[in-house]
Amino acid sequence: MWYWLFKFIFMGPLLQLLGRPKVEGLEYVPDSGPMILASNHLAVADSFYLPLVVHRRITFLAKAEYFTGTGIKGWFTRWFYTAAGQVPIDRTDADSAKDALAAAQRVLDAGKLLGMYPEGTRSPDGRLYKGKTGLARVALETGVPVIPVAMIGTDVVNPPGSKMWRFGRVTVKFGKPMDFTRFEGLAGNRFIERAVIDEVMYELMRLSGQEYVDLYAADVKEQVEAAEQKPPARIPTAAAG
Incomplete structure (x- = not known):
C-alpha cells in the first residue's frame, strides 16, 4: 500500500513537477511476468523516477546499511525502504553475494520486476562505468530477460552530493529485452558472465549516450577519496643565511 501512496500521492506529483519525465520504449516492459531492469546510475533520484514511470511495482536490492x-x-x-518494498542485501563477502543472488531469485520467482544497477554504485562523474557480473549471474541462473534502462538528467534534478533538488528534464529510455538463454547452463563461468554484462553495458552506453570507462565506479571513488584525504606536500623553505 505504501508503495502506491508514495508513487501517486506523497512523492509522485512533486517528482513530475521537478523532472517532467519523458519516457521512451515503455512498451518493452511486459504487463506481467519476471523481468530484470538493468539501469545506469547517476543519482539517488534514479530509484524514484524509474518506479514513477513504470506501471508495475519494481523491487530493488538495496544496501543493508539502509536498514541498520x-x-x-x-x-x-x-521504514521508508521497507515500505517501498526494497530488499536489503549485504555485499561484504562471497557468502553475502550468494545471499544477494538468492534474494534476487526469490523476487523473480514471484513473477516481479527486479531493478538492478550493474555499476554497483552511482557514477562519480556522469560517465558509464564497468558492470559487475552479479546481474549476469542472476540472468543466467533464472533465464529471465534483461531490459536495459537509461536514466538521463536525474543528476541535474538531484545533483550528487547536494541535498537540494532542482527543476530539470528527466528522460527514461527502455531498450529491447535481452535474451541470454543461449548461455543456459553456463552460470558460474566467469568468461560468459563477463560477456553477458559487457553486452548489457554496451546497450546502456548506446541508450544513454554516456562515455564508457572500463573501470569499476567504486574503485574510482576510492581513488578520488584517497587523493582528497592526502595531505598537501610541504614546500621546503630556504635556510636562513
Missing part, C-alpha cells in the same frame, strides 16, 4: 541505522533518522530510513 539508529535513532530517528535510522528508523525512518529503514
